[in-house]
Amino acid sequence: MSKSIANRYLGGFATGAIAQGVQIATALALLPFIGVYLSPDEIGVWYLLLTFQNLALLIDSGSSQGFVRFYSLARSGASKLSGCGFVASKEGGMNASLVSNLLVLNRYWHVLLGFIFLVIALPLLWIIVINGLSPNADLLMLSFGCLFFGVGVAFYLGASWMAAYLFSLELQPTFFRFLIIYRILFFFISGAMLLLGLGILSLGIANLLAVIAAIYYLRTRFYSVVQYHLLLGSYNRGLVSDIWKIWGKNVLVSLGGFIGNRGVLIVVASAYGLAAAGKFGISMQLFFAVLALSQLIFQLAAPRMSILRVKNKLTDLRALVTRLMFFYIALFTVGCGFVVFLMPLLLVYIDSNIQLLAIGPLLLMALIYGLEGNHSNYALAISTENKIPYFLPSIITASIIFVGTVFVSYSGHSLIWVLAVQGGAHLLYNNWKWPWMFYSSTRAIPRAPDFESTHS
DSSP: OOHHHHHHHHHHHHHHHHHHHHHHHHHHHHHHHHHHHSOHHHHHHHHHHHHHHHHHHHHHHHHHHHHHHHHHHHHTTEEEEETTEEEEOSSOSOOHHHHHHHHHHHHHHHHHHHHHIIIIIHHHHHHHHHHHOOTTOOHHHHHHHHHHHHHHHHHHHHHTHHHHHHHHTTOHHHHHHHHHHHHHHHHHHHHHHHHTTOTHHHHHHHHHHHHHHHHHHHHHHHHHHSOGGGGOOOOOHHHHHHHHHHHHHHHHHHHHHHHHHHHHHHHHHHHHOHHHHHHHHHHHHHHHHHHHHHHHHHHHTHHHHHHHHHTTOHHHHHHHHHHHHHHHHHHHHHHHHIIIIIHHHHHHHTTOSOOOOOHHHHHHHHHHHHHHHHHHHHHHHHHTTSOOTTHHHHHHHHHHHHHHHHHHHTTTOOHHHHHHHHHHHHHTTHHHHHHHHHHHHTOSOOOOOOTTSEEO
């Protein structure tokens, strides 16, 4: 990693790594409290709540990635965004009007997303809960627990519009500190209330209070850096139609990834049993943690990539991505070495009941997720042109993985065939297509920017 990259992104990378560490540590520390102080019904409801929360946050993440790119393009001089590129302005400075309208649109979208969670997702969750409760379950306690938790998720979604703009300013550490505050407060409040015997209600109230406190910090930091006149924009229907193709595709790609990974785990649990699903799921989670940490600095650099794209500095963009990829490969390799060779020994040493896959499937899983992360990084770099050429291939690949997993799982094949389906589906196209497309599109020496032409 070059000195310039280290100076620019090391602080954000360290804060993001700490946020991930806090998330893992607090989740593990809370498990004994949940196991002791929640009834079987409450434990089931809790994991259903987490599933619905994760799906909502996945949709939020997919749309926010698009807005980070839109903000970065507008701040770098784009005069207009479209579903197939952007138009650069002659002046080359920040397009304040476009940034302002994007802020309004993003705020409306996140408020709507929180509202949808409350009026659609939460009632749907409650129908599932009602149908699965045992006769002696405390219905009132479960009801209020779900309600408080759902309101907390809605508040979180409603406030997330501020995070995308902070990311475009390369102030990601502010959002990571927001997450750290939320997770630490949630752990201590829920732990204390569980000790008081309040059951699932503890988790619902803790989520709501922790979200409110963390949002207070996020709002304070956001309004200290945003220029007031940028908050005076208006809702622009034309802007919605301009960016909808890209925006909607981001969300659908995220959902496709959810099906291609989480959906596989559901099939494995059904076909091979909970014990096999446990080994598969824990191994997958460990590699996802390594992958998320390895890709973090790449995501921190996304606004810078958009700036270089708008300024047509393709040689600089190519050099930046290449340096970041060296960092990604090195970090992912070290992390996988720990998971494959040291983690099994550590689990034996602490006499844990947790088991990972055998070393052969574990190495194959590492290779598959490493290659997936590799092409995902290049896809992110390509998207700075405000194009999503990987939309249809991503949906098709997710469908192939899910259908193929169902076929091999119920045909009596071993778990390694499930991994073979995942790896093979990506090798057919994604693993080689997006690296090749990025380097081929940035190979030529860039000409002077044609400010009045559409980049498409």
